[in-house]
Amino acid sequence: MPRRRRPPRPGALADLSPTRILSQIVVLQLAYYACAAVLILFTALVAGKELSIDLLFSWRSLRGDTTVGWTLGLVWVLNSLTCVVFILLLIARSKLVLDFALTIHFIHLVVTSLYSHAVPTNLFWWALQVCSATVMTSLGVWACQWRELRPISFGAKAPARPQGSGPAQDDGVGESRGRGRGRGRDGAGEYELASMGQESDHV
Template sequence: MPRRRRPPRPGALADLSPTRILSQIVVLQLAYYACAAVLIIFTALVAGKEIDIDLLFSWRTLRGDTTVGWTLGLVWVLNSLTCAVFILLLIARSKLVLDFALTIHFIHLIVTSLYSHAIPANFFWWALQICSASVMTSLGVWACQWRELRPINFGTKTTARQPSGSAGADGADESRGRGRGRGREGAGEYEMVGMSAGDDNV
């Protein structure tokens, strides 16, 4: 007789599904670039600078010796704060935040290297990526743990109090040696049973 296989844990296949993980990575990466593009365009318009795609994908624009470089660095840090919200909405598990945060920055490294035709050689760019990943991870873990530790409300309702009119019925039953009532704080019902004459002789 063949040995029966142990049934999988509920939700295990859904949590470890490669298709689901891949779709989450794609959505997070698109949200990462979309938010960064909005912030960069807004900052460029306010500063009166020309909008260029290099501001988004080129590592050469992130320099520590120019005002534009420091402004872009601040924009990318703000973008990591925004992506922490997307991690909370899409992932919602504190144990997976670090993996997704590092994956986002690793893909950004590949995209930046392919766009610039060179691996980033600017120390300021690398320091910014470390800072961005740290902020995204710490804030994402905190937000996911706060969501995981929230108390669960099962929608329980308090027991309605017994009408005052029923007390008379209980009193009538007690006069016959038999009655009903409730324990303290609604701890359940009890029943009074009369004792016969033969029980007194025991």
């Protein structure tokens, strides 16, 4: 007898779709470079430095012995913080954050090597990539887990009670003492709760 295959989990095919994964990678990579370009442009204008595309794609601009190199390093770290927002909006799954963060930095390595016509040999550049990937992964996982663990609201609201009123009581359940009216459990007719003293008088 042939073994029956286990039905796929709902949404599993959509999550593993190569087209969807590729589109997410492209969007994240474009957002990564767009945010970096804005931050570098703003920093260059404030510092009065000459703006060049080498600041974005060349690894030779990131040096630990110059002020420009340290400033660019800070800009790239801030860029990784900004990309956490895009990861939260596009990925929203904590177990996928590491894969996408490493993919972004790997593509950046390829682009930088092709633009500079050489593999980066600057230790400051490599240390910056490790720091950026660590920040992006740790904060991305935390943000996605926070979103995953948020309580689900179904839109049910408790009935409003006037100010100064006592604690809410259920019909027929909370009225355990004194007099009260309610509807029977089967919904037929009404009943009245009498006090213990009245019951003893009838006996």
